[in-house]
Amino acid sequence: MQQTAEWWKAIVESINDGVLAIDREGIVQTINPEYTRITGVTSDIIGKPLVSYRPGARLPQTLATGESQVGVYRKTHDREYIVDMAPVIIEGKIVGAVSVCKSLNEVQVLTQELEQQRKRVRELEEQMDALYKVRYVFEDIITKNNKVKELISVARKTAKTDLPILIKGESGTGKELFAQSIHHSSGRSAKPFIAVNCSSIPADMIENELFGHAGGAFPGASVNGRQGLFEMADGGTLFLDEVSDLSIDVQAKLLRVLQEGTIRRIGEGAERKVDVRIVASTHRDLDHIITKGLFREDFLYRLNTIALGIPPLRERKEDIPFITRSILNGKYRVDDEVKRLFMKYDWPGNIRELRNSLDYAMCLVNEREPISMGDLPDVLQKQHRLYCEEPKVFPLHAAVEEAEKTILQSALQSSGSTVEDRQEVARSLGISLATLYNKMKKYNMK
Numbered sequence: 414m415q416q417t418a419e420w421w422k423a424i425v426e427s428i429n430d431g432v433l434a435i436d437r438e439g440i441v442q443t444i445n446p447e448y449t450r451i452t453g454v455t456s457d458i459i460g461k462p463l464v465s466y467r468p469g470a471r472l473p474q475t476l477a478t479g480e481s482q483v484g485v486y487r488k489t490h491d492r493e494y495i496v497d498m499a500p501v502i503i504e505g506k507i508v509g510a511v512s513v514c515k516s517l518n519e520v521q522v523l524t525q526e527l528e529q530q531r532k533r534v535r536e537l538e539e540q541m542d543a544l545y546k547v548r549y550v551f552e553d554i555i556t557k558n559n560k561v562k563e564l565i566s567v568a569r570k571t572a573k574t575d576l577p578i579l580i581k582g583e584s585g586t587g588k589e590l591f592a593q594s595i596h597h598s599s600g601r602s603a604k605p606f607i608a609v610n611c612s613s614i615p616a617d618m619i620e621n622e623l624f625g626h627a628g629g630a631f632p633g634a635s636v637n638g639r640q641g642l643f644e645m646a647d648g649g650t651l652f653l654d655e656v657s658d659l660s661i662d663v664q665a666k667l668l669r670v671l672q673e674g675t676i677r678r679i680g681e682g683a684e685r686k687v688d689v690r691i692v693a694s695t696h697r698d699l700d701h702i703i704t705k706g707l708f709r710e711d712f713l714y715r716l717n718t719i720a721l722g723i724p725p726l727r728e729r730k731e732d733i734p735f736i737t738r739s740i741l742n743g744k745y746r747v748d749d750e751v752k753r754l755f756m757k758y759d760w761p762g763n764i765r766e767l768r769n770s771l772d773y774a775m776c777l778v779n780e781r782e783p784i785s786m787g788d789l790p791d792v793l794q795k796q797h798r799l800y801c802e803e804p805k806v807f808p809l810h811a812a813v814e815e816a817e818k819t820i821l822q823s824a825l826q827s828s829g830s831t832v833e834d835r836q837e838v839a840r841s842l843g844i845s846l847a848t849l850y851n852k853m854k855k856y857n858m859k
């Protein structure tokens with residue numbers, strides 16, 4: 414028996430939570446060092462009535478009622494902790510009560526960890542949802558333009574194959590719309606479609622994102638290792654948006670995946686087989702960046718097996734009324750002046766800009782009224798003043814500025830953002846780099 418009492422004492426002293434127990438008279442029988450650490454109460458209390466030492470204690474209540482109390486918040490001086498209290502019952506009789514406490518700091522740390530894990534689970538759930546959610550199909554691509562119709566026909570046929578596809582076109586022309594439609598009408602539609610924006614993932618993280626890592630591969634790596642997007646997209650399609658922003662190293666690794674059909678997680682020796690169809694997109698002229706040594710020619714050849722070049726909206730203005738009607742969805746209409754402006758404007762942001770402008774206008778306009786010039790974003794209203802109004806006495810400098818702005822926008826749109834890219838733009842515009850930067854600042858361009 415003596416040995417058993419010592420045994421239990423040793424256990425109570427070694428556990429990580431604070432423990433205090435009273436007998437049926439409310440006399441403190443034991444406390445452990447953790448209890449002292451958390452509450453500041455020392456072992457002097459042993460043998461004394463708990464209430465005389467700690468008048469606010471709630472443990473005697475549990476002793477009297479036999480009811481447990483869970484998660485009770487306590488604060489004495491500057492110490493905060495959470496207490497669970499339970500009766501000690503032997504052969505059906507209450508013979509005492511025990512309180513087990515945890516410092517609030519620890520509880521907070523654990524709660525924060527739990528919250529972080531919950532957040533991660535929510536994110537993963539959202540990602541999983543997004544994986545299978547392909548919003549667009551070919552029927553969503555609205556066009557009356559023969560070139561785009563021809564592209565849709567080629568894309569429909571090639572969707573059935575596993576060949577890589579490269580979709581070229583300015584920002585907002587519908588490259589992702591095509592990529593999703595291709596996935597949807599391929600034999601892979603029941604499997605994931607994963608879109609990766611190569612320009613938004615930092616260069617030192619992209620490999621990890623694409624290929625995953627082995628357990629403990631680098632500081633901060635997960636212990637059990639992590640799948641990359643290739644493995645997550647297995648059986649489906651990986652859409653590499655803005656592929657030209659990948660480093661030469663990563664391009665070499667992707668070329669290997671295209672050739673061998675295998676990937677290697679960071680820090681892992683073995684190759685893993687993956688069955689993923691690659692669809693890539695770019696708004697840049699890849700031949701041009703090959704000459705600058707920023708894109709691998711062999712990778713381009715491989716990607717380029719099927720190339721779809723989507724024309725900008727300004728080259729297929731016949732689509733504007735139809736796309737407009739579809740966006741307005743029968744609830745709104747545009748007046749004649751707006752219609753004329755839409756046909757004259759160059760739409761540097763293409764269909765995305767058209768969609769955003771109409772979304773903006775729909776927020777402002779009364780449903781029964783047609784959308785008029787005053788409902789449009791400023792940039793369009795300015796264009797209207799330039800194009801549509803009779804230039805009776807028109808300030809020439811304003812016209813020059815607008816023209817300059819449009820030309821700059823279009824030149825910057827099809828280039829990258831490095832200093833070399835900017836030098837290239839400056840050269841093609843016949844101005845110095847400093848002048849280019851000054852003008853970008855003046856017009857608030859990035």
Ligand SMILES: Nc1ncnc2c1ncn2[C@@H]1O[C@H](COP(=O)(O)OP(=O)(O)OP(=O)(O)O)[C@@H](O)[C@H]1O
Pocket residue numbers: 553554555556582583584585586587588589590591654696736764765768
């Ligand atoms: N032919 C079309 N008919 C209807 N909507 C279109 C069409 N083309 C594009 N859109 C719409 O325009 C917007 C931009 O399309 P998307 O994101 O596919 O362009 P993107 O070329 O991939 O752009 P970015 O290069 O900036 O990623 C989307 O809202 C899309 O639904």
